[in-house]
Amino acid sequence: KQEVTQIPAALSVPEGENLVLNCSFTDSAIYNLQWFRQDPGKGLTSLLLIQSSQREQTSGRLNASLDKSSGRSTLYIAASQPGDSATYLCAVRTDQAGTALIFGKGTTLSVSS
Amino acid sequence: NAGVTQTPKFQVLKTGQSMTLQCAQDMNHNSMYWYRQDPGMGLRLIYYSASEGTTDKGEVPNGYNVSRLNKREFSLRLESAAPSQTSVYFCASSESLWTSGSGEQFFGPGTRLTVL
Secondary structure, X not given: OOOEEEEOOEEEEEOOOXXXXXXXXXXOOOOEEEEEEEOOOOOEEEEEEEEOOOOEEEEOOEEEEEEOOOOEEEEEEOOOOHHHOEXXXXXXXXXXXXXXXXXXXXXXXXXXX | OOOEEEEOOEEEXXXXXXXXXXXXXXXXXXXXEEEEEEOXXXXXXXXXXXXXXXXXXXXXXXXXXEEEOOOOEEEEEEOOOOHHHOEEEEEEEEOOHHHOOOOOEEEOOOEEEEEO
16 A cells, blocks of 8 residues: 655744755555645645656756655755745655545645744 | 635534535546545545546545536535544546646645534
8 A cells, every 4th residue: 555754744944945855655656746735724736746757847946856766755945935834745646547646744844034 | 717616615514414515627627536634644535536427435435425517526425424524625636647637636725624
């Protein structure tokens, strides 16, 4: 059974720091991996999607990498800002037929000014 | 572009009452999903619909039923609500991988349900 783990569970950094959030998964047979952001009391916003054939994706200050063989992904946030404070969720898709994402429990990020 | 919409946003039920959560998407996606999010448990799949006319159970289907009304709409029904169903419910949609879609999932804003 696929399991997704995110470390650390919580992270506090001062504004301006570059930081890395980690995600690991137990079964390397994935179709894609998706990173989400969730603000308190809100829904999930998709940040980046990496297909299994890709190594990384970039959007603005965000860069996500994927090492499928080792079952790992990282989300790199450059020059962090207080507005980046949120919970970041990693999720993998393991079935082409339409079954859903398997989620990690998230990393809660707090960026202080 | 509204994306994925859900109604209601909040709901309080008494044990044994029934209700239906509504979800609609305007992205012409084939696949739709219902998840629940609980503290310490993360998001878990309740039911999904890979395409119009099909539905399948996810990880935690007990106590729920679903209807894929058409390509746009996917509803979740609680027939006899229990306190254990207190949760935040999210609907999502995606293009299918077999149609050369990216498979990226898009989520609605959620329904916060309390069962007393």
